Amino acid sequence: MTDAPQGSGPGGGGGRGGDDQRDLELIAQWKAGDQRAASALVERHAAALARFAVASGERNEVDELVQDTFVRAFNSLDGFRGDSSFRTWLFTIERRLLLDRRRAEKRRRDRLEIQEDDAATEYDALDSVVADETESRMRDAVKRLSPTQREVFTLRVAEGLSYKEIADAVGTTEGAARVHYHNAMRAVKEFLDE
Amino acid sequence: MNDCRNAEVRDQLPDLLHERLDASARAAVMAHVDGCADCREELELLRVAHGTLIKATPRVDLNFIIEAIPNAAPRARTLTAPRRRLWTDWRVAAAAVVLIAGGSSYSLLGRHGGIVVRDTLVAQVTPSGAGSASPQVQPTDSTATTPVPSQAPEVVAEGPSEAGETSGLGASRMGELNEKQLKALLTEIDQLSPTPITEPDPVFLRVDTKGTTSPEGL
Numbered sequence: 057m058t059d060a061p062q063g064s065g066p067g068g069g070g071g072r073g074g075d076d077q078r079d080l081e082l083i084a085q086w087k088a089g090d091q092r093a094a095s096a097l098v099e100r101h102a103a104a105l106a107r108f109a110v111a112s113g114e115r116n117e118v119d120e121l122v123q124d125t126f127v128r129a130f131n132s133l134d135g136f137r138g139d140s141s142f143r144t145w146l147f148t149i150e151r152r153l154l155l156d157r158r159r160a161e162k163r164r165r166d167r168l169e170i171q172e173d174d175a176a177t178e179y180d181a182l183d184s185v186v187a188d189e190t191e192s193r194m195r196d197a198v199k200r201l202s203p204t205q206r207e208v209f210t211l212r213v214a215e216g217l218s219y220k221e222i223a224d225a226v227g228t229t230e231g232a233a234r235v236h237y238h239n240a241m242r243a244v245k246e247f248l249d250e
Numbered sequence: 251m252n253d254c255r256n257a258e259v260r261d262q263l264p265d266l267l268h269e270r271l272d273a274s275a276r277a278a279v280m281a282h283v284d285g286c287a288d289c290r291e292e293l294e295l296l297r298v299a300h301g302t303l304i305k306a307t308p309r310v311d312l313n314f315i316i317e318a319i320p321n322a323a324p325r326a327r328t329l330t331a332p333r334r335r336l337w338t339d340w341r342v343a344a345a346a347v348v349l350i351a352g353g354s355s356y357s358l359l360g361r362h363g364g365i366v367v368r369d370t371l372v373a374q375v376t377p378s379g380a381g382s383a384s385p386q387v388q389p390t391d392s393t394a395t396t397p398v399p400s401q402a403p404e405v406v407a408e409g410p411s412e413a414g415e416t417s418g419l420g421a422s423r424m425g426e427l428n429e430k431q432l433k434a435l436l437t438e439i440d441q442l443s444p445t446p447i448t449e450p451d452p453v454f455l456r457v458d459t460k461g462t463t464s465p466e467g468l
Contacts, residue, residue: 126318214300214304234261
């Protein structure tokens with residue numbers, strides 16, 4: 057049994073190295089003036105960003121959030137050092153944008169004195185068509201997770217990120233990311249066993 | 251649904267699902283999963299969760315996103331190239347100014363006798379006699395320049411040479427002095443006061459058309 061840490065080597069992205077390299081090549085092509093490389097990068101990561109947006113509680117303006125994420129990323133691409141993968145870097149930007157939106161939304165609601173449920177605590181975006189009972193139960197289980205658990209669980213299960221990459225994306229430590237994942241997994245199991 | 255006690259393997263189940271394990275780690279995890287019902291169950295749960303989350307992905311309009319992506323080419327031109335050219339131009343201009351100023355100064359000094367004066371003074375100091383304590387200055391013409399022999403150093407040769415020939419020490423070359431003149435010069439040197447510690451004041455010669463010369467600045 058291997059005891060290699062998550063985040064490097066076994067369990068840490070062995071299957072993603074090629075993807076990361078391809079991202080770097082596309083970034084270089086875009087910097088050289090090839091706009092098609094930007095389109096390719098969008099196609100590669102837009103869906104993952106949309107999933108993460110939903111997991112983070114965004115319900116209505118996923119397109120706008122993903123678009124803003126890419127625009128900000130391309131405008132600051134000179135600052136991308138490649139310490140993390142391009143996708144992880146995008147998650148970081150998207151999460152920051154999401155937090156900014158929530159703050160702005162909260163200020164706006166405070167001004168209008170409208171009592172609404174906090175979008176960050178709801179998880180209705182998975183209300184799309186679900187094929188069968190198992191998936192329906194799974195959707196409900198994920199829905200019950202805390203916002204942080206849901207983010208970590210989505211990044212780990214849907215995107216396959218390592219704990220180190222998750223920690224970079226959501227601004228926490230690798231150990232905390234691991235704890236959040238296992239707590240989420242336990243909560244999902246308990247819900248499904250009910 | 252129970253948790254397997256092997257936390258390391260459980261940690262790696264999502265990586266197994268996403269094929270992010272290298273060959274040896276994958277073989278080890280697979281060997282454990284084959285013999286562990288809890289891990290098989292958890293791996294199946296992960297597959298369902300993965301499928302559910304992927305299916306729940308909202309549709310995004312890629313064209314809407316791509317249209318907003320900035321163009322890279324203009325940024326490269328505006329951010330890097332101009333700065334480099336500006337810096338290069340500035341250095342070339344500074345180098346040109348230094349060369350022009352230095353060259354002009356050198357040329358002016360040589361043309362107006364700044365270097366020649368020393369030879370001129372030496373050339374014009376003529377011993378008045380073996381016993382004389384003060385040197386006399388031979389009159390020169392109104393141009394106040396010293397005739398330059400053809401063997402003069404290059405810097406001297408650049409000065410005016412229309413003054414005509416002089417005799418004796420006017421040749422300004424020690425090698426051209428005869429024995430008598432040489433002895434007289436040595437005597438004069440012996441009688442000079444000791445060299446001051448500080449740099450002496452400059453001596454200027456005023457030459458009028460009558461042929462008399464008087465030092466100034468003493």
